[in-house]
Amino acid sequence: MTTTAEVRPSLSLDGTWEFRHESRDGWRTTTVPGPWQAAFDDLRESSGTADYRRTFLLPADWAGREVWLRFGAVNYFCIVRVNGTEIGRHEGGYLPFEFVLPPDCLRPENQIEVTVTLPTSEADRFPDFPFPEIPHGKQSWYGPLGGIWQSVSLLARSTPHLAHCRIHADLSGGVKVDLGLSAAHSGAIRIRALGQDGSSAWKGEITADGEQAAARFHVDAPLPWSPDAPNLYRLQLELLRDGEVIDALEESFGFRRxxxxxxxxxxxxxxxxxxxxxxxxxxxxxxxxxxxxxxxxxxxxxxxxxxxxxxxxxxxxxxxxxxxxxxxxxxxxxxxxxxxxxxxxxxxxxxxxxxxxxxxxxxxxxxxxxxxxxxxxxxxxxxxxxxxxxxxxxxxxxxxxxxxxxxxxxxxxxxxxxxxxxxxxxxxxxxxxxxxxxxxxxxxxxxxxxxxxxxxxxxxxxxxxxxxxxxxxxxxxxxxxxxxxxxxxxxxxxxxxxxxxxxxxxxxxxxxxxxxxxxxxxxxxxxxxxxxxxxxxxxxxxxxxxxxxxxxxxxxxxxxxxxxxxxxxxxxxxxxxxxxxxxxxxxxxxxNTDIVLVPKLERHAFWTGETIDLQIVIAAGGRHVPEGLSLRWSLAGRAGEVQAPAVAPLATSAPLAVTIGAPTLDASVNATLRLDLVASDGSVLATHAGDLALLARAPEPPSLTLACRDPELAAYLGALGYRLAKPGEADVVVARGVDADDVDAIRLGGRMLVLADGHGRARGNLRADEPPREQPFMPIVDGRPGIPVANHHYFPGLGLAERHGTMWRGDWISSFSWLKRTGAFADLPGGPLLDLAFNNVAPRHVLTGFQPWEYESRVHAGVVVGWIHKPAVTIGERPFGRGKLVASTFRLTESAPGEDPVAATLMAALIRTAAGR
Incomplete structure (x- = not known):
């Protein structure tokens, strides 16, 4: 077979071109292909119109042949000239186009000029194609893309030539080929289909009549195309005139349904x-x-x-x-x-x-x-x-x-x-x-x-x-x-x-x-x-x-x-x-594989020595999971296995119940729960490894006493085993918010823990009382005279903000929540980032008002968003007078007392921090 290169030679015009943008003076050089925003620092965000130009020498052996100028893609609208003569215009930023070069405009040395327009949203300036009305994709997110961004080439072809080939390959082996020619032609088209190994799968001839032609044939025992077996076939086409090959084309295809x-x-x-x-x-x-x-x-x-x-x-x-x-x-x-x-x-x-x-x-x-x-x-x-x-x-x-x-x-x-x-x-x-x-x-x-x-x-x-x-x-x-x-x-x-x-x-x-x-x-x-x-x-x-x-x-x-x-x-x-x-x-x-093991747990944190009940689901994906497999598990030195059932493709098994007795440990650890689906020959078909937090119970100092005016919160603390006393006699006062009396008590040496988890009245700040408003001006902005005074004017000078509806929520641009594992918080394993062990206590509010320098020692837990922006605090402390306030937005009272080891351990750490123990 005659190759495409033999009968339609090409010349790449990629490389160095001269470039000029309407917003800048003078010409400079750029590399084609590539958007001008990628080439020039001063044009990163620019749209508008730019000019490209370069010269080329026409190969001597192309004389007498039809010469085409082909562009892979130009964004968005362009006018193309050769030696000063306009040869065509094109609209559309993503697809190829080509123009025949009139013989009378060609010389041994030629200059191509391309004027490219990338429109803005200014409809008066670009009335024919304003930016909102053109296909543009993520240019509205990551910035504009203008210019010649795919390859440019010259091609010498016959008239007529094969302009288009559409192949429909049926999984049974049937192949339908629809051909388009650049001009009317009466003559034979020789076709050959080659397999993946280059062997002939079919060959024959059809007759073209006009600008269209079609072929139907069958490939025996075709090898299907898939990601696991990407079997490709090649279709070779030759256009004949009086028995001579005047054009050739090769296309790949696959049998896929x-x-x-x-x-x-x-x-x-x-x-x-x-x-x-x-x-x-x-x-x-x-x-x-x-x-x-x-x-x-x-x-x-x-x-x-x-x-x-x-x-x-x-x-x-x-x-x-x-x-x-x-x-x-x-x-x-x-x-x-x-x-x-x-x-x-x-x-x-x-x-x-x-x-x-x-x-x-x-x-x-x-x-x-x-x-x-x-x-x-x-x-x-x-x-x-x-x-x-x-x-x-x-x-x-x-x-x-x-x-x-x-x-x-x-x-x-x-x-x-x-x-x-x-x-x-x-x-x-x-x-x-x-x-x-x-x-x-x-x-x-x-x-x-x-x-x-x-x-x-x-x-x-x-x-x-x-x-x-x-x-x-x-x-x-x-x-x-x-x-x-x-x-x-x-x-x-x-x-x-x-x-x-x-x-x-x-x-x-x-x-x-x-x-x-x-x-x-x-x-x-x-x-x-x-x-x-x-x-x-x-x-x-x-x-x-x-x-x-x-x-x-x-x-x-x-x-x-x-x-x-x-x-x-x-x-x-x-x-x-x-x-x-x-x-x-x-x-x-x-x-990210076909067969997956999925452990299902109500929580991911347990007390050491506690019994862990979990269920394991086998998801088969596109593969069949056969009978006779074992599901093996291990955690912190404990191990076991259960028999695994067969699972049909695109199905899941019934949950397999597994009970694990967590070992009794002196210190808290993050332990890896490992699951393996194992065949009788020892091969592993699927695996899962994820951490569980095993927390050791830490007794509180017997001398530590708490005070709490909130009856519900006091009952919760009592159920955790804390001794309760009157505010003036307690080591730490625990509350949902701060009022003027609390501030005075802290000034005189009191220690206070504020659980600012959204349950109390302190919504916009930690104050449970209402501070005065700015005077003497008294505009009514919310039904009450006066302008609210900024949080930082009143102790503890902090704002309390909901994460919901803000970037702190972190569902798309992620927020990274962290907890220092030092001091009283060293008993919490893992970290510093919060993991699934914290899913029942993770804060839905954040504290604002901390300065960057306070993160050295006064901030124990916080959050940043994306590329370390919008810092906020979830555990922080503020001194005042001879005393101190510690505030936390973690949700520590939503489970029964002592049920969630992280909640109980974190509560103990906060109380010790507030008490200075």
Whole structure:
């Protein structure tokens, strides 16, 4: 067969081009491909118009041939000139286009000029394509992307030539090939299909008549394509004229079938559990331009090491090499149309044109199994606009008709939006532990039960009830190691200055190390490196818990972790932006795999010597778990095993009951609960390892007495074994808030513990009484004369804020809650970050008003958000006169006295701290 290179030679025009942006004087050089925002520090956030130019020499042996100029992608609108002659215009930022070069404009040496416009939202300046009405994806999050961001090349081809090839390969071996030609042609087209090993699978000839041609043939015993066996076939095409080959083309394809039926996913007829990650497809230097084919291969190898079998390429059309690598190495891809901001008629047209272009360019890739039309209602208004719901249902049907071989999602939904008509019932929700595991469990339980809130409540949807359930976004942040992200000259990457307007400022990476030092967090974590390691393990433990929770519900058949890699300021990746692994990289496949062991416990902290009752669920994923396996467990020197039942694919076992007698220990420890599913030959099919806190009972000093005016709180403290006395006779006063009498008592040497967990009257601060208001001005702002006086004017000078509804909640941009394990708090194992042992006591309020220097010694527990922003305190102390106040927002009285070892131990530590013992 004649190769494509032999009959359609090409010349790459990648490399150095001259560049000029309208906002700057003069020309400078840049590298194509790549957005201008990646090339120039002074244009990071710029849109508008720019010019590119370069020269090329036309190869002498191309004389007499039709010459084409091809662009992989240019964002967004461009005008192309050669030697001063305009040869074409193109609108659309993600897909290829090409122009034939008129012979009369060509010379031995030629100059190309490309004027590129990336519009803003200014409709008066860009009336034909304002930014809100063009497909733009995450440019509204991570910054604009303008210019020639994919490769440019010259090609010499015949007239006519093979312009397009669409391949439909049925799992039974049937192959349908639809060809488009650049011009009418009457003649033979020679076809040959080659197998993975290069052997001939079929060959023959068809006759072209006009600009279209089609072939039908059958491959015997085809090898199906899957992530575990990415069997690819090659289709070689030769266009003949009078028996001579005038053009050739080669395309890869695979035999692959994806189905959604009976609430499940099937790949090639076999059950499929989707283990995906959201992939923004951003890169460390080129933003959206990958640095090399080798880089794409490396990141896909790492994805497979992590146990992933799918990447959800998020609202972006990637470089075509992305799919080539996924095909070759074996990775399912769920692809999405880049969103618009406003669904006007022009925007709706562009969305459909973009999908048609994606299908034309990428439709032969077996790795692509699903399309998303809209993400999270971005660009539409499904909740309020029935016309948008009707448009979405109609567009779903249109897309399914264009490509019946793949699944289509109408709107990948989150609160408060929903589905209208879809192949997959997917939903996004974020909850983090230890603060909100109960909310996560309730959401997951409702979703697994087919919650009504996933579909339109307006009666205008189509729901079969058999749509597979997939949690298509969830996760928490870790943080990358900044030392691994520096530029060759030691400077930080440009994107460290991004994100200041996201997450109420918590997404700003620059100067993270300074904030670590300012808050004296070295007193908590030891070093900055240990802090980074701790938050990465925190990310792992969250994902382990959440994946286990989902896997225990067999009706949920997949998930998509947010996300595969960090993206600039967004630090929730399994890899950082340079594709450096997190500390848990080698362990993550234990969690993110087909067969998973899920321990179910009411709590994760126990007294030493206590009996631990747990149930273990075996989730089979896409594999069958055979009979005759043993489930082995071990904890703190204790071990045992039970027989494991067989489990069908996409099912879970009945819970297996296991009782463990925790050893009696002199000191508190974090002990690893290890579970292994073991075959008779000793091989391990699945494993789980997670920590449980085993706390030793610590008797209180018999001389320590407490006073408490709150009868309910006094009864609780008495049930814990504390001796109660009158306020003037007690070592420590325990209360929900502070009044003027308490302040005076502290001034005279009193010790006080305030449990500011939201149960008392002290809502905006720790004061139970009402301080006076600012005088003499008396505007009425809330029904009462006067302006409230700032908290810092009255002891203890602290604010009390709810985490709910603020960035301290930490469900998306994670909050990192910590507790110093020194002094009286050394009896609490683990740390410094709070883990699941604290899930029943984790604070829902924080204290504000502490200065950074106070974190040295007056702050014992606190929280930071994202890149160490919005510091707040959950245990802190303030001296006053001869006395001292200790305040805590931990919820220590929500379980029965002594039932929760962490609550009881933390209460004892707080009382000792307040007493100075």
């Amino acid at each position: 994806i189905e959604a039926r009976e609430g499940k996913l099937f790949l090639n007829g076999e059950p499929l559990y989707l283990r995906g990650a959201l992939d923004q497809d951003y890169y460390p230097d080129g933003i959206c331009t990958p640095p090399s084919l080798e880089f794409l291969e490396d990141q896909l190898h790492k994805a497979k090491e992590l146990g992933l079998n799918c990447l959800r390429c998020h609202i972006k059309v990637p470089d075509p090499r992305y799919y080539e690598v996924a095909d070759r190495l074996g990775m399912l891809v769920w692809t999405e149309i880049p969103n618009v901001e406003q669904l006007t008629p022009n925007a709706a047209r562009r969305l459909r044109e973009t999908f048609e272009g994606i299908l034309r360019r990428d439709g032969n890739h077996p790795s692509i199994i699903a399309w998303t039309l809209i993400n999270e209602d971005w660009g539409t208004r499904l909740v309020e606009n029935p016309e948008h719901r009707a448009w979405l249902a109609e567009t779903f049907d249109w897309a399914k008709a264009l490509d019946p071989t793949r699944l289509v999602v109408d709107n990948s939904a989150c609160v408060p939006n929903f589905h209208v008509k879809t192949d997959i019932n997917d939903y996004h929700y974020y909850r983090a532990f230890p603060e909100r595991p109960a909310e996560w469990e309730r959401l997951t339980e409702e979703f697994a039960g087919g919650a009504d809130w996933t579909f339109t409540p307006h009666g205008d949807g189509t729901r079969t009830g058999e749509e597979p359930l997939i949690v298509s976004e969830f996760g928490v942040w870790g943080l990358p190691d900044p030392a691994k992200l520096t530029e060759p000259d030691g400077s930080e990457p440009f994107w460290m200055e991004s994100g200041p307007f996201w997450g109420d400022g918590a997404a700003y990476p620059h100067a993270i190390r300074n904030r670590f030092d300012m808050l004296r967090l070295d007193r908590v974590f030891g070093t900055f490196d240990r802090f980074i390691e701790a938050v990465q393990w925190h990310q792992f433990r969250n994902l382990q818990y959440e994946i286990g929770s989902m896997r225990s519900h067999p009706s949920i058949v997949g998930y998509v972790i947010t996300e595969f890699t960090d993206v600039h300021w967004e630090a929730n990746g399994l890899l950082d932006l340079k594709r450096n692994p997190r500390v848990f990289h080698e362990r993550f496949a234990e969690v």
